[in-house]
Amino acid sequence: MVNYILITGVSTGIGRDALRLLHSKGYHIFGSVRQEEEAKKLTQAYPERFTPLVFDVQDHKAVAEAAKIVFQNCSALFGLINNAGVAIPGPLEHLTEEAFERQLDINVKAVRRITNLFLPLLGAHPEFNGTPGRIINISSVSGLFSSPFNGAYSISKHALESMTDVYRRELRRYDIKVIAIEPGPIKTNIWQKNLNSLEQFSETDYYDVLQNANKIIENAEKSAFPVTKISTLIFKCLTLKNPKTRYIVHKNKLVFKLLAFYLPDKLVDWFIHKTLSKGDKHRPI
Ligand SMILES: NC(=O)c1ccc[n+]([C@@H]2O[C@H](COP(=O)([O-])OP(=O)(O)OC[C@H]3O[C@@H](n4cnc5c(N)ncnc54)[C@H](OP(=O)(O)O)[C@@H]3O)[C@@H](O)[C@H]2O)c1
Numbered sequence: 001m002v003n004y005i006l007i008t009g010v011s012t013g014i015g016r017d018a019l020r021l022l023h024s025k026g027y028h029i030f031g032s033v034r035q036e037e038e039a040k041k042l043t044q045a046y047p048e049r050f051t052p053l054v055f056d057v058q059d060h061k062a063v064a065e066a067a068k069i070v071f072q073n074c075s076a077l078f079g080l081i082n083n084a085g086v087a088i089p090g091p092l093e094h095l096t097e098e099a100f101e102r103q104l105d106i107n108v109k110a111v112r113r114i115t116n117l118f119l120p121l122l123g124a125h126p127e128f129n130g131t132p133g134r135i136i137n138i139s140s141v142s143g144l145f146s147s148p149f150n151g152a153y154s155i156s157k158h159a160l161e162s163m164t165d166v167y168r169r170e171l172r173r174y175d176i177k178v179i180a181i182e183p184g185p186i187k188t189n190i191w192q193k194n195l196n197s198l199e200q201f202s203e204t205d206y207y208d209v210l211q212n213a214n215k216i217i218e219n220a221e222k223s224a225f226p227v228t229k230i231s232t233l234i235f236k237c238l239t240l241k242n243p244k245t246r247y248i249v250h251k252n253k254l255v256f257k258l259l260a261f262y263l264p265d266k267l268v269d270w271f272i273h274k275t276l277s278k279g280d281k282h283r284p285i
Helices: 013-024 036-045 060-073 097-122 151-174 213-222 228-239 253-262 265-276
Strands: 004-007 028-033 050-054 079-082 134-138 177-183 246-249
Touching: 004 013, 004 060, 013 028, 013 228, 028 036, 028 060, 036 050, 050 060, 060 097, 079 097, 097 134, 097 151, 134 151, 134 228, 151 177, 177 228, 228 246, 246 253
Parallel strands: 004 028, 004 079, 028 050, 079 134, 134 177, 177 246
Antiparallel strands: none
């Protein structure tokens, strides 16, 4: 019997590698992409046990159409991997309302919409008699620690952390496990997508610090793990009998935990302020 897994955002990065690994383990993958062209390419690469779903998570109608395909093709989902996401940097004061809304819609609201659509296939249904599926939310260490100038992203991932806890507690009655994966820097395009994106703030008071942004992004990339680190963990979360509720993936977990949970806020604020102005030293958490 083949088990079915749905992954959002399989065109690149973490989602793409999760598709590779989980497909190699024998699962049938429903993978979402935004471009028809990408769907064709992936169908050629995975002629069996792969169904592309073409939607932008912000397009409610396209998501509903894609859901029909999933419901027609399987009666249960082994897993739902909420991976699609964007990072929109900039000082909170100057981010446009549209940019802030887009950040929250893609990284938070769409996750709820998509999760709710597929809950019946994961086991939240009175007539469901299969094995309950698992939900894995690709969160971030930014959901535990708030970095300046990446505030909208941090806010979205904090909300996703909370959403993970709420779903886990609400879905306990169906035995649907809900898990957050919280990566630090991972080598994907998400970093390159943001290079030079802060130029638009060059007229603001914050620009002295933002000028170092490219260096900071380069530093983050240097300390980044390969994507396989996350896909392997996704597989573990899907298959372990008793997975943890959240997994931090960070090269220096101890320092991260110290900064995020134990050191006084004012000391952390001082440290960030001191290193931010020296872009070559600062690493975003
Ligand atoms: N890389 C890191 O260091 C890191 C660290 C912590 C957490 N994460 C999280 O990991 C997840 C995957 O990111 P990644 O690093 O693999 O970046 P990525 O390579 O940029 O992949 C993001 C994926 O999400 C898709 N996506 C973005 N906006 C979408 C939309 N509106 N509708 C549908 N799909 C959309 C992208 O599709 P397109 O190709 O069409 O844009 C792409 O497939 C994100 O949730 C991110 O926040 C990443």
